[in-house]
Amino acid sequence: MYDFDVEKPTSIADAVKALGREEAQPLSGGQTLIPTLKARLAMPSVLVSLKGIAEMRGVCLDDDGRVCIGGGTVHATVAKEVATHYPALAGLAARIGDPAVRNRGTIGGSVANNDPSACYPSAVLASGATVVTNAREIAADDFFQGMFATALDEGEIVTEVKFPVPEKAHYEKFIQPASRFPLVAVFVAKFADGVRVAVTGASEDGVFRWTEAETALSANFSAEAVSGLSVDGSSMISDLHGSGDYRAHLVGVMTKRAVAALA
Amino acid sequence: MPKDGGIGASSKRREDIRFLTGEGNYTDDINLNGQAYVFFLRSDIAHGVLNSVDTSAAEAMPGVVKIFTGADFEAVGSIPCGWQVTDKHGEVMQEPRHPVLAHGKVRHVGEPIAAVVAESLSEAHDAAEAIVVDITDLPAVIDMKEAVKEGAPKLHDDLTSNLCYDWGFVEENKGAVDKAFEEAAHVTTLELVNNRLVANPMEPRVAVGDYARGTGDHTLYTTSQNPHVIRLLMGAFVLGIPEHKLRVVAPDVGGGFGTKIFHYQEEAFCTFAAKACNRPVKWTSSRSEAFMSDAHGRDHVTKIQMALDKDNNFTALRTDTYANMGAYLSTFAPSVPTWLHGTLMAGNYKTPLIYVNVKAVFTNTVPVDAYRGAGRPEATYQLERLVDKCAHELGVDPIALRRQNFITEFPYATPVAVEYDTGDYVATMDKLEEISDIAGFAARRKESEAKGKLRGFGVNCYIEACGIAPSNLVGQLGARAGLYESATVRVNATGGLVVMTGSHSHGQGHETAFPQVIAEMIGIPEDMIEIVHGDTANTPMGMGTYGSRSLAVGGSAMVRATEKIIAKAKKIASHLLEASEGDIELKDGAFSVAGTDKSVAWGDVTLAAYVPHNYPLEDIEPGLEETAFYDPSNFTYPSGAYACEVELDPETGQVTIERFSAADDFGNIVNPMIVTGQVHGGLAQGIGQALMENCTYDSDGQLLSASYMDYAMPRASDVPFYTVDHSCQTPCTHNPLGVKGCGEAGAIGSPPAVVNAVLDAMRSGGKDVGHIDMPVTPARVWAAMNS
Ligand SMILES: Cc1cc2nc3c(=O)[nH]c(=O)nc-3n(C[C@H](O)[C@H](O)[C@H](O)COP(=O)(O)OP(=O)(O)OC[C@H]3O[C@@H](n4cnc5c(N)ncnc54)[C@H](O)[C@@H]3O)c2cc1C
Numbered sequence A: 001m002y003d004f005d006v007e008k009p010t011s012i013a014d015a016v017k018a019l020g021r022e023e024a025q026p027l028s029g030g031q032t033l034i035p036t037l038k039a040r041l042a043m044p045s046v047l048v049s050l051k052g053i054a055e056m057r058g059v060c061l062d063d064d065g066r067v068c069i070g071g072g073t074v075h076a077t078v079a080k081e082v083a084t085h086y087p088a089l090a091g092l093a094a095r096i097g098d099p100a101v102r103n104r105g106t107i108g109g110s111v112a113n114n115d116p117s118a119c120y121p122s123a124v125l126a127s128g129a130t131v132v133t134n135a136r137e138i139a140a141d142d143f144f145q146g147m148f149a150t151a152l153d154e155g156e157i158v159t160e161v162k163f164p165v166p167e168k169a170h171y172e173k174f175i176q177p178a179s180r181f182p183l184v185a186v187f188v189a190k191f192a193d194g195v196r197v198a199v200t201g202a203s204e205d206g207v208f209r210w211t212e213a214e215t216a217l218s219a220n221f222s223a224e225a226v227s228g229l230s231v232d233g234s235s236m237i238s239d240l241h242g243s244g245d246y247r248a249h250l251v252g253v254m255t256k257r258a259v260a261a262l263a
Numbered sequence B: 001m002p003k004d005g006g007i008g009a010s011s012k013r014r015e016d017i018r019f020l021t022g023e024g025n026y027t028d029d030i031n032l033n034g035q036a037y038v039f040f041l042r043s044d045i046a047h048g049v050l051n052s053v054d055t056s057a058a059e060a061m062p063g064v065v066k067i068f069t070g071a072d073f074e075a076v077g078s079i080p081c082g083w084q085v086t087d088k089h090g091e092v093m094q095e096p097r098h099p100v101l102a103h104g105k106v107r108h109v110g111e112p113i114a115a116v117v118a119e120s121l122s123e124a125h126d127a128a129e130a131i132v133v134d135i136t137d138l139p140a141v142i143d144m145k146e147a148v149k150e151g152a153p154k155l156h157d158d159l160t161s162n163l164c165y166d167w168g169f170v171e172e173n174k175g176a177v178d179k180a181f182e183e184a185a186h187v188t189t190l191e192l193v194n195n196r197l198v199a200n201p202m203e204p205r206v207a208v209g210d211y212a213r214g215t216g217d218h219t220l221y222t223t224s225q226n227p228h229v230i231r232l233l234m235g236a237f238v239l240g241i242p243e244h245k246l247r248v249v250a251p252d253v254g255g256g257f258g259t260k261i262f263h264y265q266e267e268a269f270c271t272f273a274a275k276a277c278n279r280p281v282k283w284t285s286s287r288s289e290a291f292m293s294d295a296h297g298r299d300h301v302t303k304i305q306m307a308l309d310k311d312n313n314f315t316a317l318r319t320d321t322y323a324n325m326g327a328y329l330s331t332f333a334p335s336v337p338t339w340l341h342g343t344l345m346a347g348n349y350k351t352p353l354i355y356v357n358v359k360a361v362f363t364n365t366v367p368v369d370a371y372r373g374a375g376r377p378e379a380t381y382q383l384e385r386l387v388d389k390c391a392h393e394l395g396v397d398p399i400a401l402r403r404q405n406f407i408t409e410f411p412y413a414t415p416v417a418v419e420y421d422t423g424d425y426v427a428t429m430d431k432l433e434e435i436s437d438i439a440g441f442a443a444r445r446k447e448s449e450a451k452g453k454l455r456g457f458g459v460n461c462y463i464e465a466c467g468i469a470p471s472n473l474v475g476q477l478g479a480r481a482g483l484y485e486s487a488t489v490r491v492n493a494t495g496g497l498v499v500m501t502g503s504h505s506h507g508q509g510h511e512t513a514f515p516q517v518i519a520e521m522i523g524i525p526e527d528m529i530e531i532v533h534g535d536t537a538n539t540p541m542g543m544g545t546y547g548s549r550s551l552a553v554g555g556s557a558m559v560r561a562t563e564k565i566i567a568k569a570k571k572i573a574s575h576l577l578e579a580s581e582g583d584i585e586l587k588d589g590a591f592s593v594a595g596t597d598k599s600v601a602w603g604d605v606t607l608a609a610y611v612p613h614n615y616p617l618e619d620i621e622p623g624l625e626e627t628a629f630y631d632p633s634n635f636t637y638p639s640g641a642y643a644c645e646v647e648l649d650p651e652t653g654q655v656t657i658e659r660f661s662a663a664d665d666f667g668n669i670v671n672p673m674i675v676t677g678q679v680h681g682g683l684a685q686g687i688g689q690a691l692m693e694n695c696t697y698d699s700d701g702q703l704l705s706a707s708y709m710d711y712a713m714p715r716a717s718d719v720p721f722y723t724v725d726h727s728c729q730t731p732c733t734h735n736p737l738g739v740k741g742c743g744e745a746g747a748i749g750s751p752p753a754v755v756n757a758v759l760d761a762m763r764s765g766g767k768d769v770g771h772i773d774m775p776v777t778p779a780r781v782w783a784a785m786n787s
Helices: A012-020 A035-038 A075-079 A085-094 A099-104 A108-113 A118-125 A211-219 A223-227 A245-261 B013-021 B123-128 B169-181 B227-239 B265-277 B287-293 B375-395 B396-403 B427-435 B438-450 B471-474 B510-522 B549-578 B602-610 B672-692 B745-764 B778-785
Strands: A005-007 A022-025 A046-049 A058-062 A067-070 A130-133 A137-139 A158-163 A166-176 A180-191 A194-200 B036-042 B048-054 B065-070 B112-118 B132-137 B163-169 B187-193 B204-214 B217-222 B246-249 B282-286 B300-308 B314-326 B353-362 B452-462 B485-491 B497-500 B529-532 B584-587 B590-595 B600-601 B625-630 B637-647 B655-665 B722-725
Touching: A012 A046, A012 B471, A022 B265, A035 B314, A058 A075, A075 A099, A075 A108, A085 A118, A085 A166, A085 A180, A085 B375, A099 B778, A108 B672, A118 A158, A118 A180, A118 B163, A137 B314, A166 A245, A166 B132, A180 A245, A194 A245, A211 A223, A211 B132, A223 A245, A223 B497, A245 B778, B036 B123, B036 B287, B048 B112, B065 B123, B065 B265, B065 B655, B112 B123, B112 B265, B132 B584, B163 B169, B169 B300, B169 B314, B169 B353, B204 B265, B217 B265, B227 B265, B227 B584, B227 B672, B265 B282, B265 B375, B300 B375, B300 B427, B314 B375, B375 B396, B375 B452, B375 B745, B396 B427, B427 B452, B427 B637, B427 B655, B427 B722, B438 B452, B438 B637, B452 B602, B452 B745, B485 B549, B497 B510, B497 B549, B510 B529, B510 B549, B549 B590, B549 B600, B549 B625, B590 B602, B637 B745, B672 B745, B745 B778
Parallel strands: A005 A046, A022 A046, B036 B282, B217 B246, B314 B353, B497 B529, B655 B722
Antiparallel strands: A058 A067, A067 A158, A130 A137, A130 A158, A166 A180, A180 A194, B036 B112, B048 B132, B065 B112, B163 B353, B187 B300, B204 B217, B204 B282, B300 B314, B452 B637, B485 B497, B485 B625, B584 B590, B590 B600, B637 B655
């Protein structure tokens, strides 16, 4: 990697200030950023570590019953502490990477990075969660803007994610055999006022809501309701591990299985 | 009752104490005073003319010691190839020059163009980025069949084409084979790909070069399976350093699987640069570099056909294989698709006529060479897939068809030049049917179907030729090396032994298993025996470890040396006991006079050898140290039968291995636990090849599977609890231990069973696709199911 400075602020305010420096970049668990630096694919002049900011860590319930997870909370903590409030979300966190990844990687880092194959973005989108930053609150529907693209401004940090808790929800993940990231994964969340379905791993445009399935499931929450539906394979990722058509097919299968798991 | 020591005991692997507690001494643990670091600037273009390499800006960068380019190596030899194949016309293969650093052209992504030696690795890396390389792109050839077409872009201007050789075996049989096909009652044809693999040992390659200006001595520390071979190849052919001025040390090595047999440019570079810079030079491969610079494995494209008579007897076999050599010839590359592959095409069957054709082809990819099994997995995969296809075309049971065609009488001379000394293929198949619970399969299939899954059962047999190999034979076949093995047994004054072996352990457990043999021979505890390997300065010239040869060949050398020790010790004992030498017996660590109660302990004899006060000095020399070189008279022929049971999810194409059973015949067994472990590891690699691993290039020669993000290695959760049995034992007839070798069997024997099982599962779901290529990924299965 190239040389860089490191700053270790202990408050969000100090972090934002540090990020004002030229070519500064936040560092959370480093599970994505450190390999990128090692491969010399990024050249920040200063890394602002968010690890020491206590106010960004931990899980709580707010007055609306939302599960609020600090942006600096690691996957392992979510897997443990959210298990009773939002088991589908905890289950998702429990199957990210391996123990080392789960004990370093953070929800803030994952959401900010918006890898098209990351797990968390599907939960954030399907839950209709709110992404909280140092500056504002952003609805999930506005936050994710395509592969590795988000609504975040330069120097803006994800400090918290607030998840409304659905009546029931399930995350169905089909892994890419090498990386074990999702090849296709689907998060289905059933709320009193309707069903939200978010798909990750599949699309050239990153995480997306499968509105057709949402409509069908909102009318009839059963696996049969989605069995005739399909997404368009031509807009799906096609690579070593599967064609666009295969991914499109898996979107249907994973959705059906997620619903079946809740029936 | 299992034994608690000696031959046949499952002694715990003593080396694991240091490996598992972080006390190993690997090459990267070696850091020398004043050491500098090298970073290789590697080509990111698969094929191009190297117009210029401008290092002027880079040389001014901080920490730079010296920068090398191809021009610095013009006076240095080519990286040598250790095997010359003669083609079907009697012409020798085309052998391109293989420079240490690219010169004139680049021929694969990852080929080193320049090397920066600097005070630190990051300074070397920084400076490398400042080197300006001017390359004119040329079209790349990746597909082998395209590469041999008229007008295809040529990799090596000095060769006539991209064809390294066109080998026919046995050429004289070709007419008879073709005739048998004309007369056949049935012909089965199969076209398949044996997927390219990256070995990925846990420890990446490392080289540290050192030079002592005061004495002119060179030392290379390297991650090698055969330090003596590296010393000979690099010293004699590349750098012109005589063996007595060159020491090669391969300390603890963290896995090799073949890929650390070969002599690589980085080794020659570090040795050369240490002298040029007059300081130690170290290179540690990153995982990314390993993917594009370690020799790859397999990569064959084959058409194979079987002719059968009306009674389903195999009457003839013929194959056409394209074998990828990559851009240059790696050390043993030419031998893999020929002598390690063609000679195995008889398999376990008495097919009377066989003809094998292999075209070895240069492409703009990383060189390909031996990988666990080397040629034998490729042979086994083709043959055992073909036999299964025969059975399904004929509507007969695949096991019955195999049994009908088994070789049952030994020794058996195959039509492909080798003679199997022993084996019992019926016994291993019987054992397999028992341990795989074939009888319970139907019920298990029902259970799977109740869950909406398909279940399949697949078997295969395998035969391998290992214990490589008789030197005079391999010499005739083109090897530019002998393949004996050596051992020096040094007995210390107080009775302990040190065995210096020319073989090399990089995970196999020699330090445990070899002492078991000597402990048995002398009747002393195993912990009185220590194994030394890996350093050319203190071990006799040996050929190293690969081809499941260490116990069969290296162990035999050790037995021979120990026999000499015992013979001399008996002379000393007879003197001490004042008895005639012929009456001396050695048992349980003591020499006694037959028929009397007179005896003298092992330690008293060894002490007398070094403190020869009361000693037959007029007859024998003091001391107790003997060396033996052992050259085998034949290969050994382990064999076995494997069964795989898979569950297939028809909706996703996901295949999971539910059961895997292996019935092997390894001849006599020294340490059953180590043998079981070797089989487990081999099975994991075979299953990895069958289901997951795939080294993939795009048509421009870019490596798509260049990291673990895209190259799928099997993990513990991808493999089942194996059922492994090695109770069928037909001892090798020509080595003193009766052992056959077990290191490669698992990787050789498992891929066809997996694929046969997957096809069986698909058939049970109403889809008979005839064949599916490895790796059988979910996407491929789904595509096949929906084709
Ligand atoms: C072996 C392995 C397996 C993995 N498997 C999976 C998997 O199955 N599923 C999955 O979803 N992920 C997986 N990951 C990724 C993992 O979840 C990462 O932790 C995550 O993608 C990034 O989180 P991080 O805290 O490590 O962020 P970092 O690597 O520190 O940062 C990632 C990016 O986000 C920015 N950033 C970090 N924190 C913030 C913040 N609070 N606000 C704004 N920007 C920020 C950084 O500047 C950087 O650009 C895996 C990773 C590895 C190494």
